[in-house]
Amino acid sequence: MHDIRAIRENPAAFDAALARRGDAPVSSQILAVDEERRARILAAETAQAEQNKASKEVGAAKARGDEAEFERLRALVTEKKAEIAEMQAEAKELDTQLADMLSRIANLPADDVPDGADETDNVEINRWGTPRDFAFVPREHFDIPAVQNGMDFETAAKLSGARFVLLSGGVARIHRALAQFMLDTHTTENGLTEVNGPVLVLSEMMQGTGQLPKFGEDSYQTREGWWLIPTSEVSLTNIVNGSTVEESYLPRRYTSHSLCFRSEAGSAGRDTRGMLRQHQFEKVEMVSITHPDKSDEEQKRMLRCAEGVLEKLGIPYRTVVLCTGDMGFGARRTFDIEAWLPGQNTYREISSVSTCGDFQARRMNARFKPADGGKPQFVHTLNGSGLAVGRCLIAVLENGQNEDGTVTLPEVLAPYLAGKLTLALDGTLV
Template identity: 55%
Template structure:
């Protein structure tokens, strides 16, 4: 969410930021609402001041035995006018707040300009994609042949875009989540947190999923929402708070179920586990000072990359262009893992820096040591990693010609020493 004062100070820069996202200028409309709001506040203050003065004059007139009716009528009129002004101010403030709430964040200066994912810029690669002397299969073919991945059973229970995992594959998914949490907490200093997966509307407003992306979410009958990512709960841990800067950064990690309607995914990735309504993910969230925000994003990317490196999975890092950048973020790096069955890189983590956009929406502030003034924190989030997609990558990279799957070395302790997953 934007600070109207910043727009007032530099409307051209604000409009230029929107233009990079392909949007029309909005500063003139916003500043018109702001001017009306401020004019109403000024008029109300003047009316209240006059009402106070007239009330005192009534007392003096009565004490002196003078006729105070004209003053009494004026005070009554001012009371009515004040109610009208307050109602109109509230209406204009609501208009302004709603207009600001729908606007996307301003891209950082170094974010590449572009229309869509085809204009994203590759930054680096790590590892060499696995080579096979046979035609590698996709994860769903492997899982179904093993008898441990059942899409038909899931469809009978819940419909499309769900899966039932069994046996060693179910354990492998659990092992991946535990392994990721252990690395992020022990090696990278994240605090493990368990959070609800049902939240109120204001939590989703705070991180920016609402109001714009309601169609991407699942809503319950009691007006709560299933989280699309633990970014929502972890970032909102400090909503409406003032955090002392000496305690920053705060770094949190959570392994949760995530729920997405995939409203815009019709016809895409209809087979397999790439795009599910329900999936597991380890989310990494940081709350820090404005000065440390950009460096924290680079650190967080490294924390996510470490998982893939330990698993021996080839990947690349790309910087999202303005046309592919999420609405709430200033900059996003995607990590794309190599999928042997598809013979291409697919996104497995997005690591994003929101600047103070989310903090303003949830009124999350920080205070420098020894000072009274506060300022808005910077928030960051990233997957460390999406568990289901990591399972896919492991299955496809470690497959053998007979359809069995080798267990990566780092996961063997989590798998009870099992070295290979084969059909039972």
């Protein structure tokens, strides 16, 4: 959500920032509604003052026996009362219209975000690890012989349709081990607090983090009105929804392993093979609630948390800063981490780490009280994948595949797999 006062003060700068995203200027439409809303509020206040004045004079006219003046004033009070109700109703309707307009406008990019139209304009800022030199042509995850018995797309399609997978045996256990490894790393080494939250949330919570009202088609809603979370960013960030906390409460750093659900409405035909893009998947999410002065520093810290997971697993990756045309709706700045997938011979996104500034906080009305006793301020919110579990599974399987069809797993997973670090051809761990 945007601050209407900032738009009033500098509409040209607001439109220029949106133009960097490729969005059309909207300040004139917004300010027109705002001006009309403020005019109705002023009219209601003026009528209220006139009603109050007439109400005081009614009694005096009655006392001195001026019946004509008494009736005129009484009629004026009734007229003003109706006028006030009408103006207030119109102001409320315009206020709702203004809030809806503001809620559909993307966050403004930070000044240091590179300009660009799409992912081809993203800028690489870091690269770690050297892709393995295979003595054979590496396969994609679903074609690795040891994986095929434990990654069943046909049965999943029978159960649920396209873009689902049934994991079993050793593959399922590796998937579970990866999630546990990520949670343990974030809680014991990175200082995050583990949270197990709901995957069904109210519309107000989806509104708070920016999925609604504009992107409802990207998520699933139940008949009872709950929404299935597209990521536990929704559950974690909204912990402070409607709250005013003490400055000493900040920062709050959360992590959660959860199921996530996305309709993939805008990705028809993309990544239809394998489990790279699914309607149901698991992710270990990171969310931070911070002081505004600390949010840029916090984003870098969160990025290192996510990169560190891949480094422990020995997965080569590169980090890019997204250009203005490729950023998500709620982000001011986003770093994407892309893991090397030898089966595709390319890097693919495995984590996005975004700072939202006060964009989500304004939608949630989430504030903090400064320690010096000043006026409450909006907190800053950040979110990032730490990591997408299914995509991490793909990276581990493809990077660890052997010519004989087996898979050698990262040493760091040994405690979670009873020391068994080979996925055999029959799909078991040995």
